[in-house]
Amino acid sequence: MTTATLKSGAVRQVNGKKTLSFAFLGALLAYFVYIFFTFDIANLGQRASLENARTLVADSYSYKTHITKSNRGAGTLTASIEGEKKGRYPEGSYPDWVESDGTDAFVTLADNSVVELAGKVVYYDVPDYGAIKITTRNSGIDLELPTADVPDFISASRNRVAITVPGGRINVTKAKTEIFRYFTGWEMFFFTLDSPFYGKSPAQLAYLASSAPRIDPNTSNLALMWDGFWNNAMWRHSDVAWAIVETILMAFLGTIGAALIALPLAFLSAQNFTKNLVARFSMRRIFDFLRGVDGLIWTIILSRALGPGPLTGALAMLLTDTGTFGKMFSETLENVDDKQIEGIRSTGAKPIQRYRFGVIPQITPVFISQVLYNLESNTRSATIIGAIVGGGIGLLLTQAIITGKDWEEVSYYIVLIVLMVMMMDSLSGWLRSKLIGNKDS
Amino acid sequence: MSPSALDTRASYLAQTHRKRLYSGVMLVLLVAMLCGGFMTADDRNAGGFWDGLPHVLDFPAEVLGEAAQKITLLPAHLVNFFPSLVETINIAAAATLAGAIAAVFLALLSTRGLARWPRMIPVFRRMSDMMRAIPEIVIALVLIFILGGGPVPAMIAIAFHTVGALGKLFSEVTENADLKPVEGLGSVGASWMQRMWLGVIPQVSPNFISYALLRFEINIRASAILGFVGAGGIGYDLRNAISWGQGKYDEAAAIFILLFLAIVAVDQLSSLLRNKLVGDTK
Numbered sequence: 001m002t003t004a005t006l007k008s009g010a011v012r013q014v015n016g017k018k019t020l021s022f023a024f025l026g027a028l029l030a031y032f033v034y035i036f037f038t039f040d041i042a043n044l045g046q047r048a049s050l051e052n053a054r055t056l057v058a059d060s061y062s063y064k065t066h067i068t069k070s071n072r073g074a075g076t077l078t079a080s081i082e083g084e085k086k087g088r089y090p091e092g093s094y095p096d097w098v099e100s101d102g103t104d105a106f107v108t109l110a111d112n113s114v115v116e117l118a119g120k121v122v123y124y125d126v127p128d129y130g131a132i133k134i135t136t137r138n139s140g141i142d143l144e145l146p147t148a149d150v151p152d153f154i155s156a157s158r159n160r161v162a163i164t165v166p167g168g169r170i171n172v173t174k175a176k177t178e179i180f181r182y183f184t185g186w187e188m189f190f191f192t193l194d195s196p197f198y199g200k201s202p203a204q205l206a207y208l209a210s211s212a213p214r215i216d217p218n219t220s221n222l223a224l225m226w227d228g229f230w231n232n233a234m235w236r237h238s239d240v241a242w243a244i245v246e247t248i249l250m251a252f253l254g255t256i257g258a259a260l261i262a263l264p265l266a267f268l269s270a271q272n273f274t275k276n277l278v279a280r281f282s283m284r285r286i287f288d289f290l291r292g293v294d295g296l297i298w299t300i301i302l303s304r305a306l307g308p309g310p311l312t313g314a315l316a317m318l319l320t321d322t323g324t325f326g327k328m329f330s331e332t333l334e335n336v337d338d339k340q341i342e343g344i345r346s347t348g349a350k351p352i353q354r355y356r357f358g359v360i361p362q363i364t365p366v367f368i369s370q371v372l373y374n375l376e377s378n379t380r381s382a383t384i385i386g387a388i389v390g391g392g393i394g395l396l397l398t399q400a401i402i403t404g405k406d407w408e409e410v411s412y413y414i415v416l417i418v419l420m421v422m423m424m425d426s427l428s429g430w431l432r433s434k435l436i437g438n439k440d441s
Numbered sequence: 442m443s444p445s446a447l448d449t450r451a452s453y454l455a456q457t458h459r460k461r462l463y464s465g466v467m468l469v470l471l472v473a474m475l476c477g478g479f480m481t482a483d484d485r486n487a488g489g490f491w492d493g494l495p496h497v498l499d500f501p502a503e504v505l506g507e508a509a510q511k512i513t514l515l516p517a518h519l520v521n522f523f524p525s526l527v528e529t530i531n532i533a534a535a536a537t538l539a540g541a542i543a544a545v546f547l548a549l550l551s552t553r554g555l556a557r558w559p560r561m562i563p564v565f566r567r568m569s570d571m572m573r574a575i576p577e578i579v580i581a582l583v584l585i586f587i588l589g590g591g592p593v594p595a596m597i598a599i600a601f602h603t604v605g606a607l608g609k610l611f612s613e614v615t616e617n618a619d620l621k622p623v624e625g626l627g628s629v630g631a632s633w634m635q636r637m638w639l640g641v642i643p644q645v646s647p648n649f650i651s652y653a654l655l656r657f658e659i660n661i662r663a664s665a666i667l668g669f670v671g672a673g674g675i676g677y678d679l680r681n682a683i684s685w686g687q688g689k690y691d692e693a694a695a696i697f698i699l700l701f702l703a704i705v706a707v708d709q710l711s712s713l714l715r716n717k718l719v720g721d722t723k
Contacts, residue, residue, distance in 0.1 A: 297700065306487075394578065
């Protein structure tokens with residue numbers, strides 16, 4: 001009898017739980033279906049630009065050198081890395097795969113095929129296809145092919161001919177002829193073209209730094225080398241270093257500043273320390289308000305008054321975190337053990353001494369671990385806030401992404417950001433174990 | 442008092458003094474760093490702190506003033522921007538859900554005693570660290586470039602970070618889970634999925650859900666901020682309203698109100714739910 005009742009009760013309970021968990025899964029599925037339609041994920045493929053994705057991936061680990069010949073005027077030939085002014089070869093000098101007298105040239109592509117530029121004519125013998133001749137005239141561009149049909153790798157019109165082969169790309173318009181050749185790596189990461197150290201091997205550099213005669217009689221080679229690297233116009237190492245420092249500074253100021261402000265205020269909002277209901281209630285509402293007005297809104301308000309920069313970001317984080325810390329600290333304070341305080345009181349201690357020796361030691365571990373956790377998470381937030389207030393690595397990252405072509409710089413910044421966050425993570429873990437003893441991990 | 446007791450007392454006092462001295466030096470150092478930091482940041486800011494401070498309230502006053510003038514339009518604005526708010530919340534909710542589901546697997550796979558492939562534990566741990574270290578904005582901006590604007594890049598970016606963040610918290614929970622049910626299920630021939638689903642998940646789900654709710658609060662804020670850099674939702678509307686300048690501040694005010702209310706409501710609701718689930722005092 002009792003066994004039967006127990007059994008039927010258990011079966012009912014299990015069935016109930018089963019229904020509940022299936023209902024939960026069903027609701028989850030229904031929500032994702034809803035999201036699928038509201039976010040229009042079905043058409044994502046159409047909106048997505050594979051072209052952009054390809055450029056992004058290719059650019060992040062490789063660079064291209066542009067060989068540009070003007071089809072107007074004297075028809076001078078120039079070479080520059082990524083087509084940027086900062087990466088231009090000095091006039092009359094070219095990379096070693098270009099043979100040129102200043103106007104006409106033989107350009108070797110990556111698959112060892114050679115493009116000849118002669119006056120306004122381009123000759124190119126495409127491997128496995130045949131010889132192509134492209135002539136630029138005022139009326140338009142003439143394309144002569146060995147076959148009747150235009151093959152897939154050539155797109156041609158009256159005003160533009162573009163050829164894409166494994167070894168590179170050729171682009172002819174009435175104004176100019178351009179040849180792109182791709183290379184792996186981050187070019188000019190250490191030295192730009194105008195530096196005397198460009199293209200030297202590490203061994204050569206070590207020799208130059210240690211025993212070679214001075215290149216510039218006024219400074220040592222090592223100092224010159226450092227100057228060339230630090231003030232690299234392409235990669236801007238000094239700016240990037242400053243940006244990282246700024247980002248960490250924002251997180252540090254925001255977190256520690258908030259903690260120092262919130263600690264005394266938390267006493268005002270803790271039940272066992274403040275008997276005055278009005279003071280306690282209003283302090284709590286202030287904390288809620290600071291937290292509820294998101295960092296984003298504080299950022300906007302502050303950047304109107306203080307202008308863009310790291311201070312604005314730091315203060316915005318400080319305001320939000322004061323609310324977060326205030327709430328958390330006051331909860332911790334409400335949970336402190338009264339016995340220690342009583343013990344201190346029994347020795348005739350004044351209130352300040354009671355706080356200092358009865359309360360502070362109890363809340364220090366919670367305080368420190370919370371502050372350190374926020375410091376790490378704020379380093380990440382500082383990257384985002386930096387993008388809005390215009391400070392730190394966040395700004396550099398957004399700028400590089402918006403231009404949409406310096407993806408090697410974007411990947412460089414991403415690597416730096418990840419390293420920075422991981423460094424702050426281990427730093428805060430190390431500090432925690434130093435300050436409050438190793439509890440876990 | 443015996444001499445040895447006096448010795449002990451003297452050495453105790455000396456120790457305390459030294460400790461206090463160290464703490465004092467640390468505190469002074471911290472304050473000095475803080476002051477130096479604020480001065481450096483102030484230097485590099487476009488506008489100075491002391492010049493700007495009196496004007497901090499100018500912008501809110503302007504916004505509120507304009508909103509007060511057009512107070513009759515406010516209800517309409519609130520209704521107009523409500524769909525954007527829903528989008529922001531949806532981004533956060535979908536990202537939290539998807540991230541949490543992936544994080545459950547990541548946590549189980551990186552817990553000693555539960556992992557499917559024990560040798561792979563360090564790999565999954567590092568994976569979780571990596572995912573945690575990448576700020577949402579990095580992924581969001583790159584995906585906006587590829588996928589175009591809209592809620593999907595933000596959702597993916599937030600979900601990615603959530604997997605890492607929750608993965609770590611979840612694995613702390615699973616590490617303390619009781620292994621007996623798992624062994625019991627294993628002895629009757631249950632597969633790994635069954636052992637986890639029936640032996641571990643019921644033990645840890647209150648904590649899991651509580652952490653996921655906490656994450657949801659954080660993700661709503663993140664979703665609003667990502668909107669501001671171009672990923673749709675109410676943040677995007679906010680940027681438009683603000684960059685328009687005067688004349689649209691009533692809209693900005695409406696968005697401020699909506700965002701504030703949403704954040705407060707979700708905070709309250711989630712802390713209520715969390716209290717019920719794990720009965721902690723937060």
